């Protein structure tokens with residue numbers, strides 16, 4: 001089911017795990033934006049680039065002002081990514097391949113030559 005209030009896609013039929021309400025639930029339409037993931041600003045920029053290059057319909061928001069920054073400091077910048085339902089699977093695999101490609105250990109040594 002899909003909660004229009006939270007823009008969240010979830011398993012199950014009864015109520016939204018985020019807001020606990022049922023009045024905005026329904027089947028997602030292709031253009032509905034669904035919460036994908038939360039990333040910090042550095043990864044967020046890379047994700048935005050990858051999504052743009054692949055024609056993904058997406059948007060991102062910052063969490064509520066002052067929420068994280070009061071705990072971790074003002075430089076701790078988070079982005080919440082939302083992707084159109086029709087692009088969700090594609091976006092998810094793009095994000096996974098991007099995130100799993102990192103980090104590259106910079107002290108990796110070439111294997112011994114046989």
Ligand SMILES: [Zn+2]
Pocket residue numbers: 003004005006007008016017018019020021
């Ligand atoms: Zn909700």
